[in-house]
Amino acid sequence: MAMPQNILEKSVDKHVSIKLKDGRIMEGKLTGYDEYMNMVLEGTEEENDGARRRLGTVILRGNNVVSITPQS
Amino acid sequence: MAMPQNILEKSVDKHVSIKLKDGRIMEGKLTGYDEYMNMVLEGTEEENDGARRRLGTVILRGNNVVSITPQS
Amino acid sequence: MAMPQNILEKSVDKHVSIKLKDGRIMEGKLTGYDEYMNMVLEGTEEENDGARRRLGTVILRGNNVVSITPQS
Amino acid sequence: MAMPQNILEKSVDKHVSIKLKDGRIMEGKLTGYDEYMNMVLEGTEEENDGARRRLGTVILRGNNVVSITPQS
Amino acid sequence: MAMPQNILEKSVDKHVSIKLKDGRIMEGKLTGYDEYMNMVLEGTEEENDGARRRLGTVILRGNNVVSITPQS
Amino acid sequence: MAMPQNILEKSVDKHVSIKLKDGRIMEGKLTGYDEYMNMVLEGTEEENDGARRRLGTVILRGNNVVSITPQS
Amino acid sequence: MAMPQNILEKSVDKHVSIKLKDGRIMEGKLTGYDEYMNMVLEGTEEENDGARRRLGTVILRGNNVVSITPQS
Numbered sequence: 001m002a003m004p005q006n007i008l009e010k011s012v013d014k015h016v017s018i019k020l021k022d023g024r025i026m027e028g029k030l031t032g033y034d035e036y037m038n039m040v041l042e043g044t045e046e047e048n049d050g051a052r053r054r055l056g057t058v059i060l061r062g063n064n065v066v067s068i069t070p071q072s
Numbered sequence: 073m074a075m076p077q078n079i080l081e082k083s084v085d086k087h088v089s090i091k092l093k094d095g096r097i098m099e100g101k102l103t104g105y106d107e108y109m110n111m112v113l114e115g116t117e118e119e120n121d122g123a124r125r126r127l128g129t130v131i132l133r134g135n136n137v138v139s140i141t142p143q144s
Numbered sequence: 145m146a147m148p149q150n151i152l153e154k155s156v157d158k159h160v161s162i163k164l165k166d167g168r169i170m171e172g173k174l175t176g177y178d179e180y181m182n183m184v185l186e187g188t189e190e191e192n193d194g195a196r197r198r199l200g201t202v203i204l205r206g207n208n209v210v211s212i213t214p215q216s
Numbered sequence: 217m218a219m220p221q222n223i224l225e226k227s228v229d230k231h232v233s234i235k236l237k238d239g240r241i242m243e244g245k246l247t248g249y250d251e252y253m254n255m256v257l258e259g260t261e262e263e264n265d266g267a268r269r270r271l272g273t274v275i276l277r278g279n280n281v282v283s284i285t286p287q288s
Numbered sequence: 289m290a291m292p293q294n295i296l297e298k299s300v301d302k303h304v305s306i307k308l309k310d311g312r313i314m315e316g317k318l319t320g321y322d323e324y325m326n327m328v329l330e331g332t333e334e335e336n337d338g339a340r341r342r343l344g345t346v347i348l349r350g351n352n353v354v355s356i357t358p359q360s
Numbered sequence: 361m362a363m364p365q366n367i368l369e370k371s372v373d374k375h376v377s378i379k380l381k382d383g384r385i386m387e388g389k390l391t392g393y394d395e396y397m398n399m400v401l402e403g404t405e406e407e408n409d410g411a412r413r414r415l416g417t418v419i420l421r422g423n424n425v426v427s428i429t430p431q432s
Numbered sequence: 433m434a435m436p437q438n439i440l441e442k443s444v445d446k447h448v449s450i451k452l453k454d455g456r457i458m459e460g461k462l463t464g465y466d467e468y469m470n471m472v473l474e475g476t477e478e479e480n481d482g483a484r485r486r487l488g489t490v491i492l493r494g495n496n497v498v499s500i501t502p503q504s
Contacts, residue, residue, distance in 0.1 A: 001084055002104035002112045004131050012433055021094070021136075022453070022498060032434035037110075037133065038469075040434045045499075054468040059436050062467065064453075066094060069116075069130040074154055074176030074184045076203050093166070093208075109182075109205065139164060140203040141188075145228055146248030147255045148275050165280075166236070181254075181277065201262040208239060213260075217300055217318035218328045219348050237310070237352075253326075253349065282310060285332075285349040290392030290400045291371055292419050309382070309424075325398075325421065354382060356419040357404075361444055362464030362472045364491050381454070381496075397470075397493065428455060428491040429476075 007070070015071040016041070021064045024048045027071075028058065037062030047051050079142070080105050087143040088113070093136045096120045099143075100130065109134030151214070152177050159215040160185070165208045168192045170216075172202065181206030223286070224249050231287040232257070237280045238266045243287075244274065253278030295358070296321050303359040304329070309352045314337045315359075316346065325350030367430070368393050375431040376401070384408045387431075388418065397422030412431045439502070440465050448473070449504040453496045456480045459503075460490065469494030 006031075016030045018039065025048075030039035039062070044055040080102070088102045090111065097120075101114035111134070116127040155174050162170045162183065169192075172185035183206065188199040224246075232246045233254065241264075246255035256276065260271040299318050306314045306327065313336075316329035329352065332343040371390050378386045378399065385408075388401035400420065404415040447461045450471065454487070457480075460473035471494065476487040 003111035004104060004106050004112050004464045005095055007104070007112050007129065007131050009451055023094075024453075026499070032436060032439070034436050038436035040439050042434075055501050056504055057439065057502055059439055059502075060096075061494075061497050061499065063135070063495070065131075065133050066092060067098070067133065068099045069127050070131075071130055072445060076178050076182035076184055077175060079172050079176070079201065095166075106196075133206075135207070137205050138154050138164060138208045139170070139205065141199050142201055142203075144200055146258075148248060148250050148254035150258050151248070151256050151273065151275050185220075192218050206277075207279070210236060210280045211242070211277065213271050214273055214275075216272055218330075220320060220322050220328050221348055222324035223328050223345065225319070239310075274297075278349070279351070281349050282308060282352045283314070283349065285343050286345055288344055290395050290402075291397035292392060292400055295392070295400050295417065295419055311382075350421075351423070353421050354380060354424045355386070357415050357423065358417055358419075360416055364464060364466050364470035364472055367464070367472050367489065367491055383454075422493075423495070425493050426446075426452060426496045427493065428457070429487050430489055430490055430491075 005035075008037075008068070011070040013022070017059060017069040017071060019066045019069075020060070021066055026055075026058060026060060028055075029072075034062075037065055038063075039065070076101055079112075080109075080140070083140070083142040089143060090132060090139040091138045091141075093138055098119075098130060098132060102142075106134075110141075111137070116122070152181075152212070155212070155214040161213040161215060162204060163206075163210045163213075164208055166202070170197075170199075170204060171204060174214075178206075183209070183211055183212075221251075223255070224253075224284070230279040233287060234276060235282045235285075236276070237282055239258040242271075242274060242276060244271075246286075251277075253281055255281070255284075293323075296325075296356070299356070299358040304353055305357040305359060306348060307354045307357075308348070309354055314343075314348060315347060316343075318358075323348075327353070327356075368397075368428070371428070371430040377429040378420060379426045379429075379430060380420070381426055386415075386418060386420060388415075392428075394422075397425055398426070399428075440469075442499070443500070443502040449501040449503060451498045451501075452491060453498055454493070458487075458490060458492060460487075462502075467495075469497055470498075471497070 032040040039052035044058040097124040100116035104112040172188035176184040190201040234242045244260035248256040260274040299339035304318045320328040334344040376390045388404035404418040426427040460476035476490040477481040
């Protein structure tokens with residue numbers, strides 16, 4: 001079985017797209033996470049209602065994360 | 073009695089439809105889950121207000137899940 | 145005293161109507177539940193703003209449940 | 217001091233009015249409750265924006281309860 | 289230092305005004321509370337958007353309480 | 361490092377401004393707090409959409425607090 | 433792997449930008465944080481719908497934080 005934490009682990013140093021509860025999408029390289037699904041992205045780009053913005057390194061609180069899509 | 077976790081276990085490697093709190097519906101093959109009902113879908117298609125989008129592998133946070141419908 | 149968990153236990157294999165936080169009503173045969181009030185319904189029909197839809201088996205997350213009405 | 221749980225205990229088999237987070241008011245005989253303030257009502261009438269509906273037995277999730285008014 | 293629980297303790301049998309998350313204000317004599325800040329009011333008057341209503345005894349769930357103002 | 365609890369401790373008996381989740385701002389002398397960030401203010405003034413009101417002593421539930429600004 | 437807490441630790445005494453659930457952005461020097469991601473900012477500027485305001489020292493409740501962007 002593919003445990004969610006294992007999929008996260010395999011996604012480290014890969015590009016991911018993360019949907020937040022406030023509707024924003026954060027895209028960047030996943031460089032770390034913890035057991036609360038707090039995450040660290042690098043080279044992050046934020047997409048908010050079609051507008052894109054470069055943010056660099058971002059720490060995301062796990063309780064605001066809705067879904068994580070590893071980019072293939 | 074049909075325990076919710078058992079039904080999930082039986083649904084692994086089957087197609088499921090998952091309704092999220094933000095109204096989106098995620099459909100795909102359930103490949104794993106954990107005790108927080110975080111889930112992993114593969115070959116995921118997102119439906120959002122009638123618009124469909126292919127997302128591939130997706131990790132869903134359990135606290136955003138409203139209902140899970142195994143496809144028969 | 146009628147403990148909530150006992151009433152649930154007595155409702156197993158009976159028809160129940162479950163109101164969710166997002167306003168949907170799920171009706172079906174309760175086939176199981178756990179200590180978080182996650183529940184399993186079979187032969188489920190969803191009612192959403194007057195529209196009805198057949199869903200079959202559904203797992204409901206307990207933290208989205210508002211009220212449960214066993215059908216007499 | 218009047219502990220909330222004691223007032224609940226004294227209200228068992230009495231008529232109560234329960235306000236839920238979604239604005240509905242549930243009135244009925246309180247037949248049981250647990251430590252999460254999940255409650256069981258019998259002979260329940262739901263009031264929603266002025267409309268009343270008979271529901272019979274209802275299990276209410278404690279985390280959706282705002283206030284409980286024992287009827288004198 | 290004035291611990292919140294101590295201020296509550298000193299307010300027992302005094303008149304308090306309690307603001308709830310849904311905007312209602314409950315005024316009455318605080319007759320008890322527990323460690324979750326569930327509270328019991330007697331002789332309660334509810335104020336909702338300017339309309340007042342007498343409710344008698346009310347049990348309030350602590351997680352819906354925003355602020356408590358002891359009346360001097 | 362400036363631990364949040366230490367900054368709170370240093371703010372006791374000082375004037376603070378507290379923003380709540382419902383948008384209200386409470387200003388007063390912080391006379392106490394606990395580990396849940398429940399707080400006690402004295403000589404409190406509430407600001408709500410520009411309208412100010414004197415409230416005296418107020419107990420605030422920590423889970424409704426967004427930010428605390430000690431006044432210098 | 434870059435653990436979220438480590439990135440926070442490295443950001444102490446650096447300028448950060450913090451997005452809150454209510455949409456406000458708080459910018460200032462991060463002088464401390466705890467395990468709940470409560471944070472202390474100094475020299476804080478709040479941005480709310482384009483309006484900026486100087487706030488000085490601010491304690492932020494971790495459960496209202498959505499994302500943290502260390503400024504490079």
